[in-house]
Amino acid sequence: MGIAILDHDKATVAILAEIIDEMGQTPYPFTDKDKFLGAISPTAHRAAVIAEDFADVIEGTKQVYQSIEILAMGTSGHDRCIQAGATGYLKKPFPAGDFRQALQALLLGPGSRPQSGNGSFIAADRSMQKIMEILRKVAPTQASVLIQGESGTGKEVIARYIHQHSKRAGGPYVGINLAAIPDTLLESELFGYEKGAFTGAYATRIGKFELADKGTILLDEITEISIGLQAKLLRVLQEKQIDRVGAKSSLHVDFRVIATTNRNIEQEIRDGNFRSDLYFRLNVIPIKVPPLQSRQNDILPLAAHFISKVAAREGMPEKALSPQAKDAFLSYSWPGNVRELENVIERSMILTDGPEITLDSVELGMGGSHETALGQPAVGTTIHEMEKNLICSTLQSVDGNRTRAASLLGISIRTLRNKLNEYAGKGQISDR
Ligand SMILES: Nc1ncnc2c1ncn2[C@@H]1O[C@H](COP(=O)(O)OP(=O)(O)OP(=O)(O)O)[C@@H](O)[C@H]1O
Ligand SMILES: [Mg+2]
Structure with a gap:
């Protein structure tokens, strides 16, 4: 795997190539943007070093290949480059040692790879590209993000991406799954406790918010906490102050919050299970991750x-x-x-x-x-019902393309058409 370099200045490219070579990596030098774009590929390049004048190249590369980490360099374009998708930025002129270190950090972490151990984040579908566009703008800011989506759609991967592409990337990333911890323990998990606060509190314990100081806290499955704890959480988010259980005074903590849920949170609010003020506090940037099927x-x-x-x-x-x-x-x-x-x-x-x-x-x-x-059909489902469901979901999954649906179902297009006409005639499906 190699590292691509793009800069107008031939001498800079040559020097960086030499350092990369010394680091045991293969350099791919470019001074021409189009040649760079024609060559860059995630199978050949693990990372790219790009000058700030090419912010558009940074953005384009990240858009197509999330797995390629980008180190930007220049004199004044830090924010622009990070926003375009660069993971790091080096201010020119820089000593070779700094460059080596920055590149090393990019290749090895900390936190440069998702916890699951798989480095890349695949976003080829248009819907995900749109999400990536939002993420690139949002990640470098301090804004709270609420990620909604069905189980397994990649909410945690997105949360980690935001942290890694934020100015807090060098700070801690602390996750807590609120569904996994009983409510009675949650408060001390989140806020910590002082020694002697309750029976069994033999030593002071630091909570997740404190651990996330100067970094990001992921509140996973936020809809699972009690109304009482929601009130406390709201206060913490508003004031950035936490009270350890049993503490006499508050502590200031500097964190950014990302929350996720796989429930319909708006419905939870209507049902009175979730506080709307907490929702508004968290939902500054809403991200809705579509199910894989779509x-x-x-x-x-x-x-x-x-x-x-x-x-x-x-x-x-x-x-x-x-x-x-x-x-x-x-x-x-x-x-x-x-x-x-x-x-x-x-x-x-x-x-x-x-x-x-x-x-x-x-x-x-x-x-x-x-x-x-298609979901295990319940006993009592008729063959006719099952057939209809199968036909409808197959059609849906191929965007209504009848030729493909018929081929997947192993029936002729004529049979498919007849069946659909039959369902429509009986009013069993609305449009055909
Ligand atoms: N876009 C993606 N590219 C690469 N891997 C992905 C992507 N989305 C999800 N994954 C992988 O799929 C698995 C599930 O993702 P993740 O844990 O982020 O889902 P989730 O939405 O948080 O699910 P849950 O609601 O059940 O917690 C993980 O192993 C993750 O690495
Ligand atoms: Mg998750």
């Missing part, structure tokens, strides 16, 4: 990404998806979203012999059969 253009790139990841981890060759397996992936409903896709790929990579992952070796749906893909 991100058709992400499915195959994500599959390829997970294939490489498993191959690298297990030291096995990468495998290709057969055309039928690809079709099945594109039409499947992915109720478990990206997490499910990751599991399916991992299973098929391990269980398939030979260089190709065929449809036979792919098991979609938790139980491994195709019917669970």
Whole structure:
């Protein structure tokens, strides 16, 4: 893997190439923007060093290849470059040592890779590209972000991305899953406690907010906390002051908050389960991550990404998806979203012999059969109902393309048309 360099100045490029070479990495020097754009690729380049005059190149590269880390350099364009997607910025002129250090940090962390251990964030679908555009603007700011999306859509990956591309990237990133901790313990987990605050408090304990000082706190599954704790949380967010349980005075803490939920939070507010003032405080920047099924253009790139990841981890060759397996992936409903896709790929990579992952070796749906893909039908469902549901969801998954739906269903287009006419005639589907 190599490191691409782009600067107008030939001498600068040559010097940086030499340092990169000394670091045991392969340099790819460029002074021409178009040549750079024509060559850059995530399979050849792990990172790129780009001069600030090329903020548009930084942005374009990040847009297409999230996995390529970018170190920008220049005299006055720090904010512009970070906003465009650079992870770091070096002010010229800089000593070789600083450059080495910055590049090393970029390649190794801290926090330069998501906790899950997979470096890249795939966003090929238009809907995700739009989210990336927002993230690039929002990440460098101090704004609170509320990420909503079904389970497994990548909310934590997004939260980490925001932290890594913020000015707090060098500070701590502290996550807490609010659904996993009983309410009685949550307050001391979040705010800490003083020695002797209650029976069993033998020593002072630092809470998550304090740990996140100068960094980012991720409040995962925010809708799961009690109304009482919501009030306390609101105060903390407003005043940036925390009270350890049993403490006599407050402490100032400097944190940025990101919250996630896989529930419909607006509905939770209407039902009286979530405070609207807390919602407004958190929801400065709302990000709604679409389910995988509606991100058709992400499915195959994500599959390829997970294939490489498993191959690298297990030291096995990468495998290709057969055309039928690809079709099945594109039409499947992915109720478990990206997490499910990751599991399916991992299973098929391990269980398939030979260089190709065929449809036979792919098991979609938790139980491994195709019917669970559509949700296990309840006893009492008629064959007619099941057939109708299958036809409708297949059509939906291919954006209404009847030719593809018929081919996936293994029926003729004429049969498909007749069935749809029949349902429409009985008023069972609204439009056809
Ligand atoms: N865009 C993406 N690119 C690469 N990997 C991804 C992407 N989105 C999700 N993943 C991977 O899918 C898995 C699930 O993602 P994540 O944990 O972020 O989901 P989540 O929305 O937080 O789910 P939950 O609501 O269940 O907590 C992780 O292993 C993550 O690395
Ligand atoms: Mg999560």
